Amino acid sequence: MKAEALTYRARQLWYAYRAAPSQQDLDEVRAILNPGEMGLFEGMQPSEQAHSLAVMRRLQAQDPLSQDLLVAALLHDVGKSLYPLSMWERVLIVLVGALSSGLLARWGAGEPRGWRLAFVVARQHPQWGADMAARQGASPLAVELIRQHQNYLPADTVLSTDTLLGKLQAADGNS
Numbered sequence: 001m002k003a004e005a006l007t008y009r010a011r012q013l014w015y016a017y018r019a020a021p022s023q024q025d026l027d028e029v030r031a032i033l034n035p036g037e038m039g040l041f042e043g044m045q046p047s048e049q050a051h052s053l054a055v056m057r058r059l060q061a062q063d064p065l066s067q068d069l070l071v072a073a074l075l076h077d078v079g080k081s082l083y084p085l086s087m088w089e090r091v092l093i094v095l096v097g098a099l100s101s102g103l104l105a106r107w108g109a110g111e112p113r114g115w116r117l118a119f120v121v122a123r124q125h126p127q128w129g130a131d132m133a134a135r136q137g138a139s140p141l142a143v144e145l146i147r148q149h150q151n152y153l154p155a156d157t158v159l160s161t162d163t164l165l166g167k168l169q170a171a172d173g174n175s
Ligand SMILES: [Fe+2]
Pocket: 076, 077, 125, 126, 149, 150
Protein backbone atom coordinates (compact mmCIF):
# COMPACT_ATOMS: atom_id res chain seq x y z
CA MET A 1 0.00 0.00 0.00
CA LYS A 2 1.38 3.43 -0.96
CA ALA A 3 1.76 6.32 1.51
CA GLU A 4 -1.21 8.25 0.03
CA ALA A 5 -3.38 5.16 0.20
CA LEU A 6 -2.40 4.64 3.83
CA THR A 7 -3.14 8.28 4.70
CA TYR A 8 -6.49 7.95 2.99
CA ARG A 9 -7.25 4.75 4.89
CA ALA A 10 -6.23 6.35 8.21
CA ARG A 11 -8.54 9.32 7.57
CA GLN A 12 -11.32 6.94 6.59
CA LEU A 13 -10.78 5.01 9.84
CA TRP A 14 -10.88 8.19 11.89
CA TYR A 15 -14.23 9.29 10.47
CA ALA A 16 -15.60 5.76 10.75
CA TYR A 17 -14.52 5.57 14.39
CA ARG A 18 -16.67 8.60 15.24
CA ALA A 19 -19.77 7.39 13.39
CA ALA A 20 -22.91 6.26 15.22
CA PRO A 21 -26.37 5.13 14.07
CA SER A 22 -29.45 7.33 14.52
CA GLN A 23 -32.59 6.25 16.38
CA GLN A 24 -34.27 5.75 13.01
CA ASP A 25 -31.41 3.47 11.94
CA LEU A 26 -31.83 1.39 15.09
CA ASP A 27 -35.59 1.07 14.51
CA GLU A 28 -34.85 -0.18 11.01
CA VAL A 29 -32.40 -2.76 12.36
CA ARG A 30 -34.91 -3.89 14.98
CA ALA A 31 -37.39 -4.67 12.18
CA ILE A 32 -34.86 -7.04 10.58
CA LEU A 33 -33.24 -8.84 13.53
CA ASN A 34 -34.83 -11.17 16.05
CA PRO A 35 -34.63 -10.02 19.70
CA GLY A 36 -31.52 -12.11 20.45
CA GLU A 37 -29.73 -10.87 17.34
CA MET A 38 -30.75 -7.32 18.25
CA GLY A 39 -29.13 -7.79 21.65
CA LEU A 40 -25.90 -8.69 19.86
CA PHE A 41 -26.17 -5.65 17.62
CA GLU A 42 -26.70 -3.39 20.62
CA GLY A 43 -23.53 -4.77 22.19
CA MET A 44 -21.41 -3.53 19.30
CA GLN A 45 -19.46 -0.25 19.40
CA PRO A 46 -21.47 2.58 17.74
CA SER A 47 -18.83 2.87 15.02
CA GLU A 48 -19.19 -0.86 14.23
CA GLN A 49 -22.97 -0.49 14.19
CA ALA A 50 -22.67 2.37 11.70
CA HIS A 51 -20.29 0.31 9.54
CA SER A 52 -22.68 -2.66 9.56
CA LEU A 53 -25.59 -0.42 8.61
CA ALA A 54 -23.59 0.99 5.71
CA VAL A 55 -22.87 -2.55 4.48
CA MET A 56 -26.55 -3.47 4.81
CA ARG A 57 -27.68 -0.35 2.91
CA ARG A 58 -25.42 -1.23 0.02
CA LEU A 59 -26.93 -4.71 -0.14
CA GLN A 60 -30.49 -3.44 0.30
CA ALA A 61 -30.05 -1.42 -2.87
CA GLN A 62 -29.60 -4.70 -4.76
CA ASP A 63 -32.19 -7.17 -5.89
CA PRO A 64 -33.40 -9.77 -5.06
CA LEU A 65 -33.25 -9.17 -1.33
CA SER A 66 -32.15 -11.95 0.95
CA GLN A 67 -33.12 -11.70 4.61
CA ASP A 68 -30.15 -13.92 5.54
CA LEU A 69 -27.80 -11.55 3.73
CA LEU A 70 -29.18 -8.52 5.57
CA VAL A 71 -28.81 -10.26 8.94
CA ALA A 72 -25.26 -11.28 8.01
CA ALA A 73 -24.49 -7.69 6.98
CA LEU A 74 -25.70 -6.35 10.31
CA LEU A 75 -23.86 -8.94 12.39
CA HIS A 76 -20.80 -9.86 10.30
CA ASP A 77 -18.42 -8.04 12.67
CA VAL A 78 -20.25 -8.80 15.92
CA GLY A 79 -17.35 -11.01 17.06
CA LYS A 80 -15.32 -7.82 17.49
CA SER A 81 -17.59 -6.77 20.35
CA LEU A 82 -15.94 -9.42 22.56
CA TYR A 83 -12.76 -7.30 22.59
CA PRO A 84 -13.52 -3.70 21.55
CA LEU A 85 -10.47 -2.18 19.87
CA SER A 86 -9.21 1.38 20.13
CA MET A 87 -8.67 3.63 17.15
CA TRP A 88 -4.92 3.05 17.41
CA GLU A 89 -5.22 -0.72 17.43
CA ARG A 90 -7.30 -0.48 14.25
CA VAL A 91 -4.65 1.70 12.63
CA LEU A 92 -1.99 -0.79 13.69
CA ILE A 93 -3.89 -3.63 12.02
CA VAL A 94 -4.08 -1.66 8.76
CA LEU A 95 -0.37 -0.82 8.91
CA VAL A 96 0.76 -4.37 9.64
CA GLY A 97 -1.63 -5.71 6.99
CA ALA A 98 -0.12 -3.30 4.46
CA LEU A 99 3.36 -4.46 5.46
CA SER A 100 2.70 -8.18 5.34
CA SER A 101 -0.53 -10.13 5.23
CA GLY A 102 1.45 -13.21 6.29
CA LEU A 103 2.55 -11.46 9.47
CA LEU A 104 -1.02 -10.36 10.16
CA ALA A 105 -2.21 -13.95 9.80
CA ARG A 106 0.61 -15.32 11.98
CA TRP A 107 0.07 -12.80 14.79
CA GLY A 108 -3.68 -13.39 14.55
CA ALA A 109 -3.41 -17.09 15.30
CA GLY A 110 -3.67 -18.29 18.89
CA GLU A 111 -5.31 -16.97 22.02
CA PRO A 112 -6.84 -13.48 22.31
CA ARG A 113 -4.52 -11.99 24.90
CA GLY A 114 -1.37 -9.94 25.30
CA TRP A 115 0.14 -7.71 22.61
CA ARG A 116 -1.37 -9.88 19.86
CA LEU A 117 -4.96 -9.27 20.95
CA ALA A 118 -5.84 -6.77 18.19
CA PHE A 119 -4.44 -9.12 15.54
CA VAL A 120 -6.31 -12.09 16.96
CA VAL A 121 -9.54 -10.08 16.87
CA ALA A 122 -8.85 -9.07 13.26
CA ARG A 123 -8.36 -12.66 12.19
CA GLN A 124 -10.77 -14.61 14.37
CA HIS A 125 -13.82 -12.34 14.79
CA PRO A 126 -15.70 -14.02 11.89
CA GLN A 127 -15.60 -17.36 13.73
CA TRP A 128 -16.58 -15.86 17.08
CA GLY A 129 -19.38 -13.80 15.53
CA ALA A 130 -20.81 -16.80 13.69
CA ASP A 131 -20.99 -18.77 16.94
CA MET A 132 -22.61 -15.82 18.75
CA ALA A 133 -25.23 -15.39 16.00
CA ALA A 134 -25.96 -19.14 15.96
CA ARG A 135 -26.61 -19.07 19.71
CA GLN A 136 -29.20 -16.31 19.15
CA GLY A 137 -31.06 -18.31 16.53
CA ALA A 138 -29.68 -16.79 13.34
CA SER A 139 -30.37 -18.91 10.25
CA PRO A 140 -27.67 -21.40 9.18
CA LEU A 141 -27.07 -19.37 6.01
CA ALA A 142 -26.62 -16.09 7.90
CA VAL A 143 -24.26 -17.86 10.33
CA GLU A 144 -22.21 -19.28 7.46
CA LEU A 145 -21.97 -15.89 5.73
CA ILE A 146 -20.67 -14.35 8.95
CA ARG A 147 -18.17 -17.19 9.40
CA GLN A 148 -16.82 -16.86 5.86
CA HIS A 149 -16.88 -13.10 5.42
CA GLN A 150 -13.10 -12.76 5.43
CA ASN A 151 -12.42 -15.88 3.36
CA TYR A 152 -11.98 -14.29 -0.02
CA LEU A 153 -12.48 -16.37 -3.10
CA PRO A 154 -9.61 -16.31 -5.61
CA ALA A 155 -9.72 -13.09 -7.63
CA ASP A 156 -10.33 -14.97 -10.85
CA THR A 157 -13.35 -16.87 -9.57
CA VAL A 158 -15.91 -16.15 -12.25
CA LEU A 159 -18.97 -14.23 -11.09
CA SER A 160 -17.98 -14.47 -7.43
CA THR A 161 -19.94 -11.27 -6.69
CA ASP A 162 -23.08 -13.10 -7.82
CA THR A 163 -22.92 -15.27 -4.73
CA LEU A 164 -24.29 -14.02 -1.42
CA LEU A 165 -20.81 -14.23 0.12
CA GLY A 166 -19.31 -12.30 -2.77
CA LYS A 167 -21.96 -9.60 -2.41
CA LEU A 168 -21.33 -9.33 1.33
CA GLN A 169 -17.56 -9.09 0.82
CA ALA A 170 -17.92 -6.45 -1.90
CA ALA A 171 -20.24 -4.35 0.28
CA ASP A 172 -17.94 -4.79 3.31
CA GLY A 173 -14.80 -3.88 1.40
CA ASN A 174 -16.30 -0.62 0.20
CA SER A 175 -16.89 0.85 3.62
FE1 LIG B 1 -14.93 -8.42 9.55
